[in-house]
Amino acid sequence: GMAILYNQLTLASVDPLIRKQALAIANSVMEEIQLRAFTFCDADDAQVFTAASPAGCTTPEAIGTEGGETRYADPRFDNVSDYHGFPLPSIVDANNNAVAGLGGYSASVTVANAGGDFPAAIPADAALRITVTVAGPANVSVVLQGYRLRYAPNAP
Secondary structure, three states: OHHHHHHHHHHHHHHHHHHHHHHHHHHHHHHHHHOOEOOOEOOOOOOOOOOOOHHHOOOEOOOOOOOOOEOOOOOEOOEHHHHOOOEEOOOEOOOOOEOOOOOOOEEEEEEEEOHHHOOOOOOHHHEEEEEEEEEOHHHOEEEEEEEEEOOOOOOO
8 A cells, every 4th residue: 555655646746847847848938939029010021110000011010920930040030929829849949959858848839919808008909918838748738828018019
């Protein structure tokens, strides 16, 4: 009986470590995304510094990538919304190099308009909800949500 109890305790003690690592991965990806611009125009658009709305852009920023942007090579993701639908089937750095010890983890990202999540004073298109989901060994799953507000629409 003691051996069975010890075995169960040992198995359960690994789970907090896996969960903590999954949360650290989710937090890292979330921070990377939230540090990107949230502008009316794509950062490569000549009107990015002057446009007062998406109508003033040659390439309006929309949910999803535009212009062949990726996380790993030029042209790189340059706006929060570029990360929508971005999968990380394995955990890699910004240069697409595998991170040692994280082979059993994967992540995915969704970005959606979140204006309705806030008071009416914030326009519907002035806030984005970012959801990062990380899956790890032993069926551990962590979901982290954050927001990005458009407070400086002309500052890429």
